[in-house]
Amino acid sequence: xxxxxxxxxxxxxxxxxxxxxxxxxxxxxxxxxxxxxxxxxxxxxxxxxxxxxxxxxxxxxxxxxxxxxxxxxxxxxxxxxxxxxxxxxxxxxxxxxxxxxxxxxxxxxxxxxxxxxxxxxxxxxxxxxxxxxxxxxxxxxxxxxxxxxxxxxxxxxxxxxxxxxxxxxxxxxxxxxxxxxxxxxxxxxxxxxxxxxxxxxxxxxxxxxxxxxxxxxxxxxxxxxxxxxxxxxxxxxxxxxxxxxxxxxxxxxxxxxxxxxxxxxxxxxxxxxxxxxxxxxxxxxxxxxxxxxxxxxxxxxxxxxxxxxxxxxxxxxxxxxxxxxxxxxxxxxxxxxxxxxxxxxxxxxxxxxxxxxxxxxxxxxxxxxxxxxxxxxxxxxxxxxxxxxxxxxxxxxxxxxxxxxxxxxxxxxxxxx
Amino acid sequence: xxxxxxxxxxxxxxxxxxxxxxxxxxxxxxxxxxxxxxxxxxxxxxxxxxxxxxxxxxxxxxxxxxxxxxxxxxxxxxxxxxxxxxxxxxxxxxxxxxxxxxxxxxxxxxxxxxxxxxxxxxxxxxxxxxxxxxxxxxxxxxxxx
Numbered sequence: 001x002x003x004x005x006x007x008x009x010x011x012x013x014x015x016x017x018x019x020x021x022x023x024x025x026x027x028x029x030x031x032x033x034x035x036x037x038x039x040x041x042x043x044x045x046x047x048x049x050x051x052x053x054x055x056x057x058x059x060x061x062x063x064x065x066x067x068x069x070x071x072x073x074x075x076x077x078x079x080x081x082x083x084x085x086x087x088x089x090x091x092x093x094x095x096x097x098x099x100x101x102x103x104x105x106x107x108x109x110x111x112x113x114x115x116x117x118x119x120x121x122x123x124x125x126x127x128x129x130x131x132x133x134x135x136x137x138x139x140x141x142x143x144x145x146x147x148x149x150x151x152x153x154x155x156x157x158x159x160x161x162x163x164x165x166x167x168x169x170x171x172x173x174x175x176x177x178x179x180x181x182x183x184x185x186x187x188x189x190x191x192x193x194x195x196x197x198x199x200x201x202x203x204x205x206x207x208x209x210x211x212x213x214x215x216x217x218x219x220x221x222x223x224x225x226x227x228x229x230x231x232x233x234x235x236x237x238x239x240x241x242x243x244x245x246x247x248x249x250x251x252x253x254x255x256x257x258x259x260x261x262x263x264x265x266x267x268x269x270x271x272x273x274x275x276x277x278x279x280x281x282x283x284x285x286x287x288x289x290x291x292x293x294x295x296x297x298x299x300x301x302x303x304x305x306x307x308x309x310x311x312x313x314x315x316x317x318x319x320x321x322x323x324x325x326x327x328x329x330x331x332x333x334x335x336x337x338x339x340x341x342x343x344x345x346x347x348x349x350x351x352x353x354x355x356x357x358x359x360x361x362x363x364x365x366x367x368x369x370x371x372x373x374x375x376x377x378x379x380x381x382x383x384x385x386x387x388x389x390x391x392x393x394x395x396x397x398x399x400x401x402x403x404x405x406x407x408x409x410x411x412x413x414x415x416x417x
Numbered sequence: 418x419x420x421x422x423x424x425x426x427x428x429x430x431x432x433x434x435x436x437x438x439x440x441x442x443x444x445x446x447x448x449x450x451x452x453x454x455x456x457x458x459x460x461x462x463x464x465x466x467x468x469x470x471x472x473x474x475x476x477x478x479x480x481x482x483x484x485x486x487x488x489x490x491x492x493x494x495x496x497x498x499x500x501x502x503x504x505x506x507x508x509x510x511x512x513x514x515x516x517x518x519x520x521x522x523x524x525x526x527x528x529x530x531x532x533x534x535x536x537x538x539x540x541x542x543x544x545x546x547x548x549x550x551x552x553x554x555x556x557x558x559x560x561x562x
Contacts, residue, residue, distance in 0.1 A: 106458060106504050107521060107545075160455075167522070183455050189526070205443045206453040213526055228443075228453045235526075253446045253453070260451060282451070 022046045027074075029054035036061050036069070036076070043067055046091070059084055059103070066091035071098075078102050078112075080130075087115040093122040102131040109161055111136035115143065123148060133161035134182065141170040145177060152182035154205045162210075163201070166191040174199060184210040185227070192216050199223075207232045207258075208249075211239065219244060229255040230275070237263040247273040255280045256297070259287070268292065269413060277302050278320075281310075290314050291413045299325050299365075303333075313337045316410050317360070321378065324360040325369060330400050335360060339407040347408045357402040363390040366397075435468040435494045437507075449478035449485075450525060457504035459523045459530060464495040476515070477527035480559050496552075501530040502537060511552045514538040518547025527559070 025039045025047060033039050036058055039049045045065050051074040059082045063069070066089055075098045078084045082103040085094060092115075099112040111133035115121055121143040127150075128134045134150040137143065145164060154160035163179035166172060169191040177199045179185035185201030188194060189212045196219045201208035208224035209231045211217065216238045223245040224230030230246040232255075233239060239262070246256035256275040257267070262284040271293045272278035278297040279289070283306040292315045294300035300320040301312070305327040316339045317323045323340060345354035364383045368375050377383050390397060440462060445454045454460055454474040461479035463471040473479040476498045483490070490496070497507035501521070513531040516538050523529050528547075532538050538549050550558060 107501065107541075189522070206455050232452070234450070234452070253444075258451070280451075 022048060024048045024050055026050045026052060027056075028052040029056070040065075040067065051097070060086065062086045062088060063092050064088050068093040069095065069097070071096040074098070075100060080104070083108075083110050083112075083114055085113045087113070087118050087121055090119045091121070092118065093124070094126065095122070095124045096126065098127045098129070099131075100129045102128075102133070104132045109133050109136065109165075111161070111165075114138070115140045119143065122146065127151075131161065131182070133165055134163045134179070136162075136165045136167070137169050137172060138167045139169065141172070143169075144173045144175070146173070147176040148178075150177070150179045150182065152180060152204075154181045154183060160205060162187040163204075165189075166194065169194065173197075180204065184208075185224075186210070188212070188214045188217065190214065194218075195220075197221055200225075202226050204228065210234075211236045215239070223247070224249065224256070226250070228253070229258045229280075231256075232258040232260075233262050233265070234258075234260045235262075237265065239265040241265070241267045242269045244270045245273070246270065246275060246278070249275045251276060259284045262287065266290075271295065272297055272300070280304065281307050283307065285309055287311070288313075291411070292316070293413075294318065294320055294323070296320065298322065301325070303327060308332060310334070314411055314413075315339070317341060318410070322362060322365045322368075324401075325365045326361055326398065326401060330398055333401075335401065335403045337405045337407065338403055339409065339411050340403065341410075343406050343408075345406065345408075352408055354406040354408055357404050358406040359391055359394065359397065359402050361397040361401060362387045363396055435464055435466060436470075437462065437464050437495055437497065438470045438472075440472050440507075442505075445472050447472065447474040447478050449473055449482040450475075452524065456499075456524050458499055458501050460499045460507070461510070462495070462497040462507060463493050464497075465492055466494045468494075475524040475527065476510075476529050476531060477523065477525045477559065479510075480556060483556075484560060498531040501532050501541070503533075508533055513552065515550040515552070515555050516541055516547045517550065517558075518542070518545045520545040521547070529555075 048068045051071045053073040055075045078101045080103045103110045112128045115137045117139045124146045150163040162184040163182040164186045166188045172194045175197045185208045187210045194217045199222045202225040204227045206228045208227040211233045219241045254276045256272045256278040268290045273295045277299040280302045282304040285308045287310045289312045295318045297320045302325045308331045310333045318341045345356040448471040461473040461476045496510040498510045500506045
């Protein structure tokens, strides 16, 4: 243990020492060094490669030693031939580049920037256009992906890759990125302990952010607009999502958040606005939904069954067509202490909590679920009558699915946590 | 009167044929895992003898679906899987050759793809490593997990 510490210390000293004495190689379209590849070949470990303004038509730029590549308005044009940057060494930085025309391949997923089995890399402030995959990290850890802009071309085209993809990665920070019009904005597969902050992901063909078989990841302050689903979490556990905005994910199979086989997760302080379904839940256990605002969604929560021991507390449900669609038994799920704008009870003892329990399920939501076309009767008197009679004496809806302490006033979330 | 009778017969006949509905990539959802179907290299489809279509985003989803239904394969008129080498083209599953390779990811994490011929699979294995499976062997392999 002491030895490894010594080695680490000496490596850090070495890095810093070399950092000061490292030389700078300038790449210029008309200079002696006129390609990035040539500069990399000439460079020694920890050198700085400064790429001057101009267009460089290069593909398969393999970076096999620790280097910093800095662009001054340089454009790298792949001419649709293949991958552009491939990082295969630790301590590599790629900053301020514009990368265009990444090739499309059916089996090899060509990426603008690929990181392969590396650590401590920084990919910062790059602009990527006309891509297949944008930034593809595989079997890498302790790296940062910061402030990149990725503009995909996927419209109805499905042959598009993902904006930022992680495959078997750990401890990656993804911050301040903008991704639009790709398949999945950000996709994490088998990737743990990653943090995803302040990203904007919109107009993507499938998902804004997608987790598969990933655990212990944190998502904060992101916004997801007009995707197939804002965030999809599948077969994952111990995730945290807070202070995000999910809006306008609208369409027959569009969701703010899609949960499938997810365990031990916190979803709190988020805003869900104008989604067809705010959260679609299937086979997910021990999840805390707290301090969220559900505003003007078709369905706020759609619980499709096999969900156990979930807590839905201290949320605001404001003007959703249906607050809750529920299948199956109560399964120790708890819906207490929320504010429901559809609540019509009273508070005679003035303690801020309604005196009559609230039943969030409308009978009509079951009918719509079975026969979607019946939605046209949503605002009809007949539906109001059957919903009212069901509310007075529940026959079909789960008898014990109630909020025992509904708030009378909208909950002011303490957003400082 | 006669043309009308023919017409009626035609309508009846057409409406009863078992049809493969093309997958609408980017719009359709997987009937097993609910994920949006976007990958033209790994999609799959089942059509029952009654003409009902089930679409999947991955071959593994189709196999799990078949297992879950627990019905003989004869209830399916068509079992189709995407051809890895011709994205967007579906081929009959029972004649296809399958490859599980850690270097060719598939949507649901089974690393499973299909090709038309054994030679194509062999060539892929040479390049990407992996194992070759027939449809029957594959079903057995996946049911162990």
